[in-house]
Structure formats: structure tokens, C-alpha cells
Amino acid sequence: MTTWLDRIDPDIPPADGPAKAAASAHLDQLTKPPGSLGGLETIAIRLAGIRGRPVTDIERPVVIVFAADHGVAARGVSAYPPEVTAQMVANFVAGGAAINVLARAAGAGLVVVDIGVAGTAGDQGPATGSASGARLVRARVAPGTRDLSVGPAMTRDEALAAIGAGREAVLSQIAEGADLVAVGEMGIGNTTSASAIVAALTGVPVAAVTGRGTGVDDPAFERKVALIEAALAMHRLDPRDPIGVLAAVGGLEIGGLVGAILGAAASRIPVVLDGFITGAAALLATGLASNLPDRLIAAHRSVEPGHAIVLDRLGLTPILELDLRLGEGSGAALAIPIIRAAARICGEMATFEQAAVSGPA
């Protein structure tokens, strides 16, 4: 079978060194002590490396949220019932969810991709959305995954289709002018899937990469860890085969995220990761393309214990640490104003010469 993976170059070039050097040199000409804007300067230099030129503004940021259901949710691994996935997609479209508020506050567009929601009301017609809500893209690969605790969550073809759909969704946004892509997800049960992926890829014990998700109690948490351990023992996954790991224990929205991350990175558009689940997707994606982490920006570090491990493996320092654990792209949206501020520092500040300010004595 020929897949989109055969059609794109998995060798993403490394960050553009001369562009980073140019941004760094410009920052040192601006009316402030060199390096005094700390992490903002780091972001500005990173943006230049990604885009291949100093970046002076973020004009059309977009948040893309992939939503899908998980067969394993029937096993009581979440504090919420599975129907919440579809209900929250409706909430996104109506404009009432946290990510709606945070994307609006950040001046970002919001797109929700139904890549595998079970039992959404309504047909599979064209994209919709309310004025204040998210635009809904219908790209359902399957009505949710199968239960990863009894067999593979997806076939390899389904996993590849999800990656392809995610890539198409992000390329469509980039074609419309998006100059920064923040990624998020919605899927009851998906921290179970993400913990299984991260344990499979890193070899870190399941208990160390598993958290409370939406807020399960102690007995449910212990069941969640035991279920993931048993599933990994059953699936016998090869960490060098990201597609196999994704198919066995992943989710359709995680596949969508993998495709979106790869598609944006190959297009030299900065990708802002949200929390643990988008991080797990990024870790899968690093197995499919070279130099990927250089193209990523970590918005925050969540309270999910596996997230710190993922960020460490990706070599990323998060911008925010606000003890978030919502998902939806909420942390990624919150980081957009800071990333935009970093770009505008490059674009709008006066140099010492322009402002006639004296340099160091």
C-alpha cells in the first residue's frame, strides 16, 4: 500500500542556523541589555530557525483540535463517560468550551477535526461552525478505536489514514495563511492511550508515565496502570515502529496529531504542543522524520507525570508551568500571546542607534 508517508520527504531539514544567528544579532542591537528578555529571546531565535528568517509577528495563529473516541473508555479509565467526547465537540462548535475562550483571547482561529468521534449527532456533511465557535472539519476515519486492552485499537491502515487526515487538515490551514499551528485534542480515555504510547516508546515503567487524566480516584488509577501494563504485555510493541505502536494502543486523534505535526513541520510552520497527549504524538512523530523537535515549541508542562518525561525526550523547555490538565489545546492557546510577543520584540523594538540610547559604559 502506498501511503502519504511514501510521498513526503521524512528528512525535515534542521533549524536554519544563519536565520537564528541573524535573529540573535538583531536582538542584541535592541534597546535592552543583551539577553535580558531571557525566554522571549529564546523563542524569537527558535522561530527564526523554523521559518528560515527572523519572524516579526504571528499574524494568523490557528488552534487545531483533533477529537476521537476510545474503545478503552468503556473500561472505566476516565472520570467521565465516553459520550462526553461528542458533547464537547458540540460545545466547541457552539463556542462554550475553555479552548474557545482561550483561542479567542489569543486572537487565534479554532478548528476542530472530528477524526473519530463515536455517535456524533448529525450527518457527515460539510464543515460547519458558529460565528463565535470552532469550525468543524469532518474527517472521520472510524467511529472511535477498538478497546486496546483486548486487541489492537486500530489497523495499520486506520492509523495511517488518521495521520494522513491530520496532515491534510493542517496543510489546509497553512494554505489559508496560518503562520503558527497550536495543536490540541479531545477524547475521553486518551491519557490511557498516551501513557501506553510513551511507555512503549521510552521503556519508562507505566506507573511513572501514568496520571489521573481528568481526575480518577485511587482505585481507578490503579486499574488504569494495571490495564496499560497488561495491554503492553499483550501487544509486544517495537519502539522502532511508531505506526505499529499508534495502531495498537493509540487513538485516531493521536494519529491526526502526528500528521498535523509532521505536515506543519515540513512546511516550516511552528508547531505549539499542548500537554501530555500532544507530546506523545510528537514523540511518535520523531520516529517518522528527522530533526522534528527543532520545529516544535512546548507551550507548558502539565501535571500529568508522563509529560515531563516526554518533554525531556523531545529536548523541549516549556514556556508555562501552570498546573494545567485540561487538554483541548488550552495550554497551547495560552502560550500564543507570549510567542507573538517574542516575535514582535524582533519586529517592533528600536535599536540603540535608532533610539540614540547609550550602550554599556
Add this chain to the structure above:
Amino acid sequence: MTTWLDRIDPDIPPADGPAKAAASAHLDQLTKPPGSLGGLETIAIRLAGIRGRPVTDIERPVVIVFAADHGVAARGVSAYPPEVTAQMVANFVAGGAAINVLARAAGAGLVVVDIGVAGTAGDQGPATGSASGARLVRARVAPGTRDLSVGPAMTRDEALAAIGAGREAVLSQIAEGADLVAVGEMGIGNTTSASAIVAALTGVPVAAVTGRGTGVDDPAFERKVALIEAALAMHRLDPRDPIGVLAAVGGLEIGGLVGAILGAAASRIPVVLDGFITGAAALLATGLASNLPDRLIAAHRSVEPGHAIVLDRLGLTPILELDLRLGEGSGAALAIPIIRAAARICGEMATFEQAAVSGPA
């Protein structure tokens, strides 16, 4: 002498408990797992406690930057020459400084108060400002302080006048509708002054509260520490007398910050602190009014080593940790979009009932 301190009630009431409880209860009705927005929810609850009602937006934030010169700057304690203070005020008015970029990006107004700049070009006429730059308020108490290493930086009357000018400046902004006040400063030499204040108030050794400021080298850093130690030995300050400490080793802009912080807090307007110098001012202000820290929001933790000590004494957790060390209110401005997002979460999200989303299983 009768001062403004005799005319206002220094007993600021504690945070409004019922308003905080109402905000917290509302947050738990919204379509997200309870507490899953972490630090954002903490900010929303804090805003409610300050304003006495749940806060649903930040509509007119303002950044107020106090600028003044320091006699001690002649001693080589800064990497930059003293004339940079006036040059940077001109840069603020022209719109080319970091704080201009960051205030604009945050949708905040920007006011610069010349409370003691030496040798600014131009007269002491009415307030001015360009369309894209800061509004300049002329409230000069003196053309800079005297050298704190040879005698008191100010008289008590000058210190009180600076506090009064700061209070007037902030009350004027609140009268015009400001619903959040972020404070910043500009003054070559003022980390020396702030380190002396914090050492005097806390008893922490000078070397532990002194940093590199704008970026001095090792020999200059050692001179800075020795100079502050010698000055404190000479002045023999009483930590229970904040006005005495401010007069002896403070700065006019630090006095202005004390007044601005007290004025906004007494008006129930949230005060967003920037870095080490605004923190030192807040620490002075806590000696002049009860319950003050409840009214404050710490924007970030800077790389100045004394800042963490100040935040600990104030009992404040910073929103950001971006290794900033610029001042000007830059970190405070960067935090505004996050504070606004916290308010809008309270104001714009749908409840479980409104969105017909199922609660925990």
C-alpha cells in the same frame, strides 16, 4: 507634617472570602474537570477576592512605569551610564522600547511617570506622548536621588512626596477606568537600591539579595555588594520604618511604586508586580498597610536572586518564569494576557448544564 499616609486608611481589608467562594463555585460548574485549569483558576479566584466579585474580563489594563535616577549610579554599579534613564524615557515616549511592544501586544495602556529623572531634555510642561508610545506624566520630585553610599538618598519628605506622587498617578488611571494596574520601573542603578532595601527589611545577607542587574561583570558585582554592605552599616536602618529605609537607600521611582501599589490596592484594583524592584517596593508597602499581599499578583520570577526571596516574603507564586531581567514592567505586561484569559474563563465558558455535557460517571 501631615502626609497622605495620615489621610488614608492603612488597613486594607482582606480579600473578599464570599466573592472568592462564588468564583470557585462557578469555575466548578464550567465544562471542564474541576481544577483542571490549575493556575488560571487560582488567578480567577484571586481576582474575585480583590475586586469583591467574580471578574469576567480585564477591559482596561494599564502599565505604569516610574522612572528616576540614582546618585549611586556614579559609583559604577551598573553596566550602563546614568544618562540611559532619560534616554529610555524618551524611547518609551517614542514607542521603541520593549515595554511599548509588550504593552501594545497585551492591549494595555502605557504611562511613564518621570518622578525623578535627571537632566531630561525639555521643560516640565503637561503630559505628552506619541500615538504609539507611552503617555508621559511629569511628576518629578527631585532630579534623581543623592548617592546612598555617602548619605541618605532622600529626605523623609522627598520619600513621602514620591509615594504621594505614585499614588496620585495610579488613582488618576483608575479614575479613567483602569481595571488592572501593572507596575514597572526604569532607573540606572536601581537594583543596587532594591538590594539594599530588601537586605534592610529582611535581614538576609546582601550577597544573597544582590544580582547582576543589567549585566555587570565579576569585579563590578563584588564592588556592588561591598558598597551596599558599607551603606547599610552606615545607615543603621530600622526594618519597622519603611519610610526611613526608602529615604536612606531607596529611589524616587521605588517610592512612586510604593504609592501606586498602595493606591491601587486600597481601590480594590489588582496590582501586577513585575520583577525585583517592584517586589522591593511591595515589600516596603506591606509595612505601611495590612493585608496588602492579597491584592497583588506576581507576574514572573526574574533571574535577580533577591526576587525569589521577595516573592517568598510576600507569599506570592509567580505566573511566569522566563529568566527575564529587563524591568520596565516587561514581565508584568507579558502576564496580562494570561490574567485576562483567567477572567474570561469565568466570563465566557458554558456550564455543564448550558452545554448539555455529562458530568463525572
